[in-house]
Amino acid sequence: MAYDLKKESDVKEYIDKLGVEYRFGCYSEKKPEACHLLGDYLEGIKKDFEKASKVYKSTCDDYGYAKSCYKYGNYSFLGKGKSGGKGEPRVAYEYYEKGCNLNDSDACLHSGLLLVSRSMPKEIDRNVPKGLEFLTKSCDMNNATACFYLSGMHISGVQKKPEDTAASSSGGSVISGVNSTTTASKTPKESEYIVLKDMKKAFQFAHKACELRNMYACANLSQMYARGDGIEKNEKEAERYKKLALEMQEEIKKQQETLGFQQGVGMPN
Template sequence: LCGGVNGRANPKELIFSGITIYTDKDFTRAKEYFEKACRLNDADGCAILREAYSKVILKGNARESIEKALEHTATAKACKSDDAEKCKDLAEFYFNANDLKNALEYYSKSCKLNNVEGCMLSATFYNDMIKGLKKDKKDLEYYSKACELNYGDGCAILGDIYHNGEGVTQNFKKAFKYYSKACELNNGEGCSKLGGDYFLGESVTQDLKKAFGYYSKACELNEALTCTLVGEFYRDGEGVTKDLKKAFEYSAKACELNDAKGCYALAAFYNEGKGVAKDEKQTTENLKRV
């Protein structure tokens, strides 16, 4: 096949030959073809070879090892046919083999094919995962694509980037825009940040009622700190009618979600007997959680 392993050959033909030979159960000869393909700088050949030299092969289970390699080759073929999920799987294969360059290449391709997870993972490579890799706003590009694909976390992160001026000119209006979309997509962090904008009057006119509304939605989405804040709104009667019972309930939820400030507020309610019957034991128990 292909003029023998030592003859001139296309790397892909070598891989095909290796697979064919393995089908005949001659693993030693098959490995020679994979080695040749790898020496010709073929990424798939190297990946198959790397799998062949895995711990599995050292344990003597060559069949299981090569079957994994063949599965990888099938995944690579599907990716070349623009299967976004398979491109992401291929990226994970390279990432687990510590081949970050190829991992990024395939995560990026999966993102271009509208795989949200591929977009988010591509962005992480530009956040110091690979030393010396210049950002060049690439992380912004990938988070933007994730947001366009209606992934709330991507929109919330974009909001943070513009709010904090991370690699871009600080822009509260753009931050507000992305936080708004994140919240619409039921992202708790996005709703929390919107609540903060209205509470502080950043990029929008200060509005405690709207702040309360967004904090409430964030709490429904289990953002712990916002449950504490909603409890404070009810306790102090800010933006809403004062209601100590509801203040207690929101503080209790915050504490359940492991917010220390919420547990402290809950202990105070039990200690003072406001919104709930006075209870020294509960006061002590909740203070332990602070």
């Protein structure tokens, strides 16, 4: 049957049919892909986060479907779909790690960030070496954000005692870019670092992240070329990556404006 998606009645019928197909594929045919799509349907169309959470969890537990592990990790971290809405960081980490072991790059990114960050919940024990492994795996799978964070970690280095410097977390140095500086009163020894400062590695990770369309990595790359940090100084390349970062920024701005317009128009119930 052909649907006229300009007609509200046809849109409603089409959406309802999708739900039936996903339920049949999940519960009758036992297809994990259909179960995950059912979770997405319950989340995005029906806004039934409690049921979506249960579907993602069972699809991860019963079928080892990596994307569902990642989604249930998100739900657990935010407390989404749960009475009271209280997050469970420890449970979230377990599902992120499971998703990472099943080769989902976003799950690797989030499990890595939970382990390396100083600002994450106390339920998570900081483990920078293990977190670095997860982030590296994510970057190897072409996750731009993971590559970006790895670049930042090598720009500032990561100390064994994070309170020794304001720039020791992976997030702090990354967001503020190459210009970030350490506020410690004395220069730490190499033995005090878990991850050594290494501008060559920082450049390599930033370059990959930029090629994968991470705007902030491109901005950092521009500064690295301008200063000769981790790469030979090259004003032409610095200007090229600066222009690329600005173009990406403009693209994101236009996308946000379009999304805001679409939300304002509204969709039929």
